[in-house]
Amino acid sequence: MKLPKPIQRGSSWRITVSFENKRYSATRDTAKECEHWAITKLADLKNGKVSEEKGIKTAYPFRELCDKYFQEHGRHLKSGRTILFKIKNVERIAPNLANKSIYEFKPADIVEWRNKRKKEVKVATLRNEHAIYSAIFTYAVKELFLLESNVWHSVSMPSKEKSRNQRITVDDQVELLKSLDWFGVTTPETPRQLVAWAFLFALETAMRQGEILAMRRADLREGFVHLPVTKNGEPRNVPLSKEAKRLLALLPAENDVLVPVGNHRLRMMWGRAKKRAGLSHINFHDSRHEAITRMVKVRKLPVEVLAKITGHKTIGILINTYYNPDAQDLVEMFNSSES
Structure with missing residues (x-):
């Protein structure tokens, strides 16, 4: 199949591919990155179709969903820099989740992450990371239609710490x-x-x-x-x-x-x-x-x-x-x- 040519839009590039009458688009920094994405996307779609026919869902690592979320949505948000940091460091922040397929996530996996992370960072940081990763799953539910529900919503986080009341004399x-x-x-x-x-x-x-x-x-x-x-x-x-x-x-x-x-x-x-x-x-x-x-x-x-x-x-x-x-x-x- 001949790949469509990427189209430049301002300082970025966008490419759209079609598969079984559905269109998929991505925005990247260079035309070559767009072409690489298109080749990978079409291969994934074809492999996924074969797997679906056999009743098997193709593995979709959480870190890959994180990258897609940032490119398509997160980088346009005011908190984009924070989101990018949490995504780039997902293998350090959530080592038990980064390479796990999103279809295999269970509440117990997130509880394990929460309990370990709670010993490493402040509650505010933990709650912020939970909010970002949960938003990524919501994106997979509402925008990509890959999941029926957001498993992150089933796990509670520690209550907010007491607010600072530091005065400056x-x-x-x-x-x-x-x-x-x-x-x-x-x-x-x-x-x-x-x-x-x-x-x-x-x-x-x-x-x-x-x-x-x-x-x-x-x-x-x-x-x-x-x-x-x-x-x-x-x-x-x-x-x-x-x-x-x-x-x-x-x-x-x-x-x-x-x-x-x-x-x-x-x-x-x-x-x-x-x-x-x-x-x-x-x-x-x-x-x-x-x-x-x-x-x-x-x-x-x-x-x-x-x-x-x-x-x-x-x-x-x-x-x-x-x-x-x-x-x-x-x-x-x-x-x-x-x-």
């Missing part, structure tokens, strides 16, 4: 800025100083690390910054305090991307800085917790307004996870309500 803030060699009064020039700037800006706005690094000058408006893309998939407008405006005024006017530092580099420099400062327990994301708590304490913002600023769709997550008042904060707010 003024002293912590000073030590971290000292470690990053910037104190918020001059134009940040080095990558390390830009990380310090991002940290202070996060404390003022409650913006996420990725949102700050993605800011462009065109996103700045009169009194707020417009975020066209956020974690929950919807745009958001974040009001700017006087301090946030002052910090923005310190940035070089020629910068289109306001903080030209990559996510990976920021994480590396932040990790080193907090160790130098003796504050290894503080994560950059704790600045979001601190900022939200300060907004309530200082600005007395009602929760529905706060949710619009922070981008939380679920009020419960905002209150129970990100608002972290200490006992003295509660006492002061309680007493101020009587005056």
Whole structure:
């Protein structure tokens, strides 16, 4: 059978093959990869047809399903980088499942994986991996029609760990800025100083690390910054305090991307800085917790307004996870309500 020619679409290539009046397509980075996929796909379809006639299902290793899921669906998602990491490392993360045929998966296999993995990683990581691998099986059920049900749904995961409530004190803030060699009064020039700037800006706005690094000058408006893309998939407008405006005024006017530092580099420099400062327990994301708590304490913002600023769709997550008042904060707010 003569193979169809791959078609270039932007920076990728797509090929479509037909077998018994059904069409199958794939997108790859090169034309040669498309042709290789087409040859393998047609061979699998033909072998599968013979096996079906004999009542035998051709083995379909989980790792192959993972690869197909990423190419056809996962890489287009906002969490694509995380999905790719879990797929590339599936033989290390789930050695008892990676090469097992998806038709042979049993709840006991997943229980075995869960119990072993629970000893290796935090609960949040385990739950994330379960969600990704379960989504891959759902894809096989609803998009590929290879399975009738998702066996991952039959196995429960450990409950979520208690949310972090790490606050950042003024002293912590000073030590971290000292470690990053910037104190918020001059134009940040080095990558390390830009990380310090991002940290202070996060404390003022409650913006996420990725949102700050993605800011462009065109996103700045009169009194707020417009975020066209956020974690929950919807745009958001974040009001700017006087301090946030002052910090923005310190940035070089020629910068289109306001903080030209990559996510990976920021994480590396932040990790080193907090160790130098003796504050290894503080994560950059704790600045979001601190900022939200300060907004309530200082600005007395009602929760529905706060949710619009922070981008939380679920009020419960905002209150129970990100608002972290200490006992003295509660006492002061309680007493101020009587005056």
